[in-house]
Amino acid sequence: MRMKNRDIISIRDFTKGDIEYVLDKSAQMETDAAKNRRMLEGHVLSTLFFEPSTRTRLSFEAAMNRLGGRVISVAESKSSSVAKGETLADTVRTVEQYSDVIVMRHPSEGAARLAADAVAIPVINAGDGANQHPTQTLLDLYTIRKSCGVIDGLSIGLMGDLKYGRTVHSLATALSHYDVKLTFVSPEALQMPLEIKHHFDERGIPFREIARVEEIGKVDVLYVTRIQAERFPDPTEYERVRGVYKLGPAALETLGKAKIMHPLPRVDEISPEIDGTDNAVYFAQARHGIPVRMTLLSLVLGAFE
Amino acid sequence: MKKELKVSAIRNGTVIDHISPARALDVARILSLETFTDPVALAMNVPSGKIGRKDVVKIENRALSESEVNEIALVAPQSTLNIIKDYEVVEKRKLELPDVIHGILTCVNPNCISRREGSAKFIVEKKHPVILRCYYCERLMRDDEISRRAKA
Numbered sequence: 001m002r003m004k005n006r007d008i009i010s011i012r013d014f015t016k017g018d019i020e021y022v023l024d025k026s027a028q029m030e031t032d033a034a035k036n037r038r039m040l041e042g043h044v045l046s047t048l049f050f051e052p053s054t055r056t057r058l059s060f061e062a063a064m065n066r067l068g069g070r071v072i073s074v075a076e077s078k079s080s081s082v083a084k085g086e087t088l089a090d091t092v093r094t095v096e097q098y099s100d101v102i103v104m105r106h107p108s109e110g111a112a113r114l115a116a117d118a119v120a121i122p123v124i125n126a127g128d129g130a131n132q133h134p135t136q137t138l139l140d141l142y143t144i145r146k147s148c149g150v151i152d153g154l155s156i157g158l159m160g161d162l163k164y165g166r167t168v169h170s171l172a173t174a175l176s177h178y179d180v181k182l183t184f185v186s187p188e189a190l191q192m193p194l195e196i197k198h199h200f201d202e203r204g205i206p207f208r209e210i211a212r213v214e215e216i217g218k219v220d221v222l223y224v225t226r227i228q229a230e231r232f233p234d235p236t237e238y239e240r241v242r243g244v245y246k247l248g249p250a251a252l253e254t255l256g257k258a259k260i261m262h263p264l265p266r267v268d269e270i271s272p273e274i275d276g277t278d279n280a281v282y283f284a285q286a287r288h289g290i291p292v293r294m295t296l297l298s299l300v301l302g303a304f305e
Numbered sequence: 306m307k308k309e310l311k312v313s314a315i316r317n318g319t320v321i322d323h324i325s326p327a328r329a330l331d332v333a334r335i336l337s338l339e340t341f342t343d344p345v346a347l348a349m350n351v352p353s354g355k356i357g358r359k360d361v362v363k364i365e366n367r368a369l370s371e372s373e374v375n376e377i378a379l380v381a382p383q384s385t386l387n388i389i390k391d392y393e394v395v396e397k398r399k400l401e402l403p404d405v406i407h408g409i410l411t412c413v414n415p416n417c418i419s420r421r422e423g424s425a426k427f428i429v430e431k432k433h434p435v436i437l438r439c440y441y442c443e444r445l446m447r448d449d450e451i452s453r454r455a456k457a
Binding site for chain 1 (some may be wrong): 412414416417418419421422423439440441442443444445
């Protein structure tokens with residue numbers, strides 16, 4: 001019962017052993033999914049989404065349903081008592097009376113930690129502002145391991161908005177537990193924050209920074225994120241770089257057999273022509289959200305070990 | 306009188322010694338010394354055998370609360386607190402930050418949940434120089450931000 005009642009708030013709370021444990025259990029869950037249809041029968045999940053989300057909420061709800069559990073839901077804060085001025089702590093304490101586990105997304109950073117401290121049942125963070133989205137990171141790691149067989153020893157590129165992207169920050173933090181070589185590909189204005197680079201320096205993890213994907217050389221994985229126009233103070237600067245961070249079929253000559261990942265939704269940063277190639281693993285990545293979230297729900301509810 | 310202090314001794318009160326240079330004004334701000342009516346002496350950039358240059362703050366008839374001491378430790382780590390009674394040092398201790406800090410500062414992140422409900426809490430990641438991590442939003446606060454945010 002290693003993770004029974006544990007809150008899943010930040011990837012920073014995970015040791016390498018914890019991560020490997022979740023990935024191993026997720027692989028077992030994916031293989032045995034058909035056998036586990038009643039694993040969470042009698043359990044109720046509350047999904048509290050104070051901010052819009054499609055895939056994360058659906059994938060948690062699908063995961064709970066596939067294990068035989070039930071889901072109750074607040075899909076937006078307008079329809080909840082928060083709109084009447086209730087504190088978040090009071091909201092989750094009330095929801096605790098109705099359910100066995102809470103999955104929550106909130107626009108304020110730190111909201112999931114506050115909620116977890118307010119209740120005795122486990123809380124899973126489905127995104128707190130620009131801070132953390134730990135289940136996305138775990139499914140990203142699961143995808144890397146499933147696509148490449150291992151994580152240790154890989155060369156991994158992270159491309160796009162590395163300055164503001166919550167997903168790449170969490171993934172980079174998690175990868176710092178592994179023996180990996182990292183390449184950060186971004187325009188100068190959107191480089192990986194110093195704080196994260198210092199963290200890599202302290203742990204002796206090699207990384208390099210480049211501005212164009214053509215310079216990347218051999219990598220095993222390229223993780224692509226969207227660059228948003230509103231991040232640039234000067235719109236002409238955005239127009240200048242936007243084309244550089246689009247992957248089309250020509251990019252595959254540089255990337256060889258590298259697996260291409262993306263947290264989705266994409267806009268135009270990966271051409272649909274890449275979708276049918278062996279490089280593209282981004283839809284498989286979205287699919288992996290199911291076994292990983294099934295695993296996390298059943299682990300924190302003490303139904304799986 | 307010790308040569309390096311260049312201010313007279315106090316009878317009863319508190320002397321904060323070995324404050325990093327230019328941080329005496331932060332200490333004065335934390336303790337709201339501008340509204341204090343008993344004698345206060347601030348010495349800045351005094352030569353120090355231990356740290357080269359230091360600031361010193363002497364306050365007559367004032368004992369500090371634990372929360373004030375923790376707040377001073379944030380802006381002036383490694384300073385020394387002396388409690389004076391009848392011109393004698395009756396207690397002397399080096400200021401050390403606890404591992405967790407409650408309620409002294411507000412988080413630097415305007416979108417942190419602690420700015421809206423509950424109270425601020427920080428994990429002390431590093432003591433020299435001080436680096437704090439917000440327990441809630443995980444944002445780091447470094448030395449310069451901490452001084453700026455210390456209670457006015």
